[in-house]
Amino acid sequence: MRFERREQRSLLLLVGAPFAAIVVALALSGILIAIAGAPVLEAYRRILIGAFGSRLSATETLTRATPLMLTGLAAAVAFRARLWNIGAEGQFYLGALAVAAFGSQLLAGLPGPILIPVLLVIGALAGMVLILIPLWLRLRFSVDEVVTSLLMNFIAVLIVSMLVDGILKDPLAFGWPQSQSVADHAMLPKLVSRSRLHIGLAIAVVLAFIIAFVQSRTVFGLQSRAAGLNPQGAVFAGVPLSRTLFKVACLSGGLAGLAGAIEVMGVRGYVTTDLSPGFGYSGIVVAMLANLNPVGVIFAALFTAIMFVGADGMSRSLGIPTYIADVTVALSLLTMVVALFFTQYRVRR
Amino acid sequence: MSTLIDILASAGLWAAILRIATPLIFGTLGALLSxxxxxxNLGIExxxxxxxxxxxLAVYNGVDLWTGILVAACAGALFGALHALLTVTLGLSQHVCGLGVTLFASSFSYYVFRLAVPVAGTPPTIIPFQPLEIPVLSSLPFLGQAVFTQTAxxxxxxxxxLVMAYVLFRTPVGLAVRxxxxxxxxxxxxxxNPMKVRYGAVIVxxxxxxxxxxxxxxxxxxSFFPTMVQGRGWICIALVVFSSWRPGRALFGALLFAFFDAFQLRLQTVVEGVPYQIFLMTPYILSIAALAIMARRARVPQALMQPYRRGER
Structure with a gap:
């Protein structure tokens, strides 16, 4: 048995493959649910109800999808240029931390319409700073950025832990290590009243479309794709490789930092070391599920959010551990890369 | 200064080094072979x-400790087979598949653990390996306490x-792997057949x-608790580079790393006024520094991360 490259790919295959991947992932998780002794279809029905059954749960799902879209975009733009930024988790935390630091004290005097955009930029800049270290190590010492950007995640969370228990600690938090809250007028406006859903969702969706445009219609988009497809070839074609990677890194780190900033300004108001339930890592899955397509990221983030929010409700009623959501999402990443492989290759005996 | 010497002269420090190094030695050797x-294999974490x-879980359910180790090894081999299927047979991106295996394996671990062990106030425990008494050696002054108080x-x-160093460089099997x-x-x-060799190396x-x-x-x-591995897998990947893909140096690297880790743990208790998080950061910073120092000099296996497809160049 061997694999042979497909000369042409049918539309049905291209559209059907991602859906087939999700179905297979859900079927595999179904086996795990069955082993746990719960009715499988009923479990999935309850996941859907948990994610969309009421106005509250639907807005919760969209609120959860917002940071996932941004970290998903962060991974998608980086991976497209073969820049393996696995550090979105740490960049998310630094963005959140920067917003908490500037939004609670230093800049809290500014009026809301100025303060909010300034804080969003500060959050993005904080994320950028963190990715520039692995990037510099790659360009200067040719160190693979996968491990360095991963290790930066642990360092970033420790920095957060140190500051929320130190100079940023909220004295009114009954001794809990928690940062001071950002000023009330620094909080993002709500998108839907009486819910947690904030305009961060709109920002994420708009950014996805802007990035899609940049990637398909600008010189930078072409250069970043070229840098990913064939670095040597790109250099011969006149692509400034280091500068392109620098821009890609800034974009990627900035998006992840922005995700952290928006999570603080939209939902929590303050930072703790459990602000993120792995948004940075889930972003990698979101990007891969979308096949690195920025608009696809929106839908992949929704799928992931549905699984996470829905599994909470399902877990309470059926007694299946909520970790089933993480398992399903991770499995769908693996089935997706296999499905994408079979859109490019066919099996020959 | 005298406290530093006290720390260095305590047998406890040296015993801790070997204890901290052990999971890193296993992990680094595994990543190195692959x-x-x-x-x-970024599935390591x-x-x-x-x-x-x-x-x-196996030991908790009544099997003896060595069978527990064996069960873990078999489970690891299965994940290795999965990673090999994706990266060797299908030739998919080793980065992406490794991360996928890590995400799947860790969430699957938590799922199984939660199913098997209901939430309890104090996590259930087992009786772990006890230090191995070695006749004569364990009763040596200082050295016995410092080196020969480890578990099997x-x-x-x-x-x-040592075996891996011999096999890799002195046997036909090792030559085939390289x-x-x-x-x-x-x-x-x-x-x-490079496909078969790769399968074997990834699985082992x-x-x-x-x-x-x-x-x-x-x-x-x-006992087991989620997130207990704490990035040790990623540190192993860094140690492989540090070791220049040589088992002997991997052993040395893991011990050196464990030395710094054990040392900072003891320093935490005597140095005042420095947040403990700074100390906790040192292992990760050291790993990054080790990568930066060694990456240029390291001789990377030439076909690392390149899928092999028969008849394709």
């Missing part, structure tokens, strides 16, 4: 987590490092990683 054959969980898996880790990682086309021409490597994880729950601690 990379020597040309396959980067998840495989270590799964090994820690399943080994502990620690000695096993050191033995495996050929698959340096030039699979040449290996094929010599009648060695993953088994070693899982044993490293199991050491955490069966010897270093006596």
């Amino acid at each position: 990379e020597r054959a040309g396959v980067l 998840g495989v270590m987590t799964f090994g820690a969980m399943i080994g502990w 898996p620690t000695y096993l880790a050191i033995a495996i490092a 050929m698959a990682g340096e030039n699979p086309h040449a290996a094929e021409a010599q009648g060695v 490597g993953s088994a070693l990683m899982a044993v490293g994880g199991a050491f955490l729950t069966l010897s270093a601690f006596n």
